[in-house]
Amino acid sequence: MDQGVASGDGIRGPLLACRNVSKYFGALAAVRDLGFDVSPGEVLGIGGPNGAGKTTLFEMISGFNAADSGEIVFDGEPITGWTPERICHRGIARVFQMNAGFDTLSARENVILANYFGATNRVIPGLRFSRESMDRADQSLEVVGMADKRHVACRHLPVLDRKRLMIASALASEPRLLLMDEPVGGLNPEEIADIVAIVGRLPALGVTLIIIEHVMRFLVQLSTRVMILHHGEKIYEGSAAGMIRDRTVVDVYLGEGTSTRLAHFLSAKAGDAGPAASA
Ligand SMILES: Nc1ncnc2c1ncn2[C@@H]1O[C@H](COP(=O)(O)OP(=O)(O)O)[C@@H](O)[C@H]1O
Ligand SMILES: [Mg+2]
Numbered sequence: 001m002d003q004g005v006a007s008g009d010g011i012r013g014p015l016l017a018c019r020n021v022s023k024y025f026g027a028l029a030a031v032r033d034l035g036f037d038v039s040p041g042e043v044l045g046i047g048g049p050n051g052a053g054k055t056t057l058f059e060m061i062s063g064f065n066a067a068d069s070g071e072i073v074f075d076g077e078p079i080t081g082w083t084p085e086r087i088c089h090r091g092i093a094r095v096f097q098m099n100a101g102f103d104t105l106s107a108r109e110n111v112i113l114a115n116y117f118g119a120t121n122r123v124i125p126g127l128r129f130s131r132e133s134m135d136r137a138d139q140s141l142e143v144v145g146m147a148d149k150r151h152v153a154c155r156h157l158p159v160l161d162r163k164r165l166m167i168a169s170a171l172a173s174e175p176r177l178l179l180m181d182e183p184v185g186g187l188n189p190e191e192i193a194d195i196v197a198i199v200g201r202l203p204a205l206g207v208t209l210i211i212i213e214h215v216m217r218f219l220v221q222l223s224t225r226v227m228i229l230h231h232g233e234k235i236y237e238g239s240a241a242g243m244i245r246d247r248t249v250v251d252v253y254l255g256e257g258t259s260t261r262l263a264h265f266l267s268a269k270a271g272d273a274g275p276a277a278s279a
Contacts, residue, residue, distance in 0.1 A: 013076065015040045015208050016061070016092075016177055021070035023056050023232075030056040032232040033070070038177070043199075043209040045223030045240075047216060049253055053232040054212045055097065058179045061210075062094045063087040074177070088118050093175035097182045099162040101154040107165050108150035111137035111172045118173025140168040143205070144198050160191045167198060171207070178202065180211045184218050192218055216258060217265055228253060241266055 014037035023031045031053040038044050046054050059065035061072055063084040072080045079087055088094075101110050115133045116122065141147050144164040149157065157165060163183060170178055183199070184192045192215065199222055202209060213219045219226065220240035228236040228249050236242075236249045243249050244259045244266070254262070 014038055014073075015042075015075055016210075017071075017073040018057075018061070019071045019073070021057070021060060021067050021072060023053070023060055023065065024068050029232045031060070031067075031229075034229075034232070034234055035070075036227060036234065036237060038208060038210060040176075040208055041203055043203060043211065043222050043224045045219040045226040046210060046212045046229065047214070047219055047226060047253065048229035048235075052229040054229055055181055056232075057229070058094060058181055058210075058212065061087075062092060062179060085117075085121070088173055088175075089121050091174070091176035092179065093118065093170040093173045093177075094179040095166050095170050095181065095183055097185060099159065099166060101157075101162060101165055101169070103155035104153060106151050106153055107146055107157065107161075107168075108134075108137055108141065110154055110165060111140050111168050114169035115140075115172035115174070118169075136174070137168075137172050140171040143171060143201060144168045145194075160187060160194060163187070163195065164198065167195075171202075171205075175207060177208045177210070180209065180213075182213055183211065184213060184215050196221055216254070216262055220262060220266060221269070 016038040019035050021031060021034045022029065034057065048054055056065070060067040063079070063082050063086070066081050071078055074090060074092060079090065102113070105113070112129050112133050115136045116129055138147065138150070141150050144167050146161065146164050146168060149161060154162065154165065180199070184195050187195065196218060199209070199211070211219060211222060223240060225238065226236070226240050226243050227234055228243065230252050235252065236246050244254065244262045250256060250259045
């Protein structure tokens with residue numbers, strides 16, 4: 001992807017830049033001196049063993065747990081140390097690893113709330129939702145294929161629909177960058193294909209993506225570039241095709257079996273026009 005693409009505010013350069021970012025828990029360096037850029041329109045896939053620091057990186061970018069050192073720049077503006085709501089209002093949304101939602105509210109009410117509080121700052125909430133909030137919620141439910149379930153209470157939705165609802169809620173906050181933490185964890189292959197189709201639609205809607213995932217087929221299918229973390233440090237950044245040939249990545253993360261299976265998967269995909277073809 002061209003690094004020089006102009007982003008939403010007309011600023012040329014990366015949409016997100018992390019520079020020498022570190023996070024320590026006591027003596028443990030969960031993320032150490034990490035640097036990378038994400039261009040507008042990209043889908044960056046992040047992999048790595050458990051405990052590699054992937055979620056901690058999302059915690060820092062989304063402001064839930066501030067970086068100890070380094071700088072995070074979003075669309076040309078340093079956001080290091082900002083509160084999560086300020087970061088969300090500026091255009092970064094997050095889909096969590098665990099399913100989150102307001103159980104007693106309907107799918108539509110969940111998404112309306114996400115738009116109402118996520119898209120702009122509301123110090124004093126109003127008494128009713130605007131037509132704009134409701135329209136945006138309906139559009140987001142449409143994108144994830146849940147328009148027909150909008151009146152179902154969140155607690156009655158099966159796991160796949162709760163995942164879709166979380167994506168719809170994140171979209172309703174009108175993000176330019178969406179962080180997804182293991183979006184297909186616990187899903188079967190059919191359900192994973194469903195999420196692939198939804199996530200595949202997002203770049204065309206102007207949403208740049210960073211996706212953490214252990215299901216490597218999912219990751220390489222959607223990513224324009226991948227980054228692998230190990231012990232809080234970057235051990236690989238580049239194409240999916242390069243990753244499966246990278247000795248360190250194969251040794252510490254993928255293993256020979258997965259690497260070989262991914263090689264077959266990528267070559268089978270090479271004839272398609274999907275993102276994996278250029279990965
Ligand atoms: N709040 C915390 N307090 C202490 N240690 C933490 C905390 N969050 C994460 N860690 C540790 O930091 C390391 C990275 O964790 P995490 O970012 O969750 O890894 P990943 O998402 O790659 O599996 C792990 O060793 C984990 O135990
Ligand atoms: Mg994690």
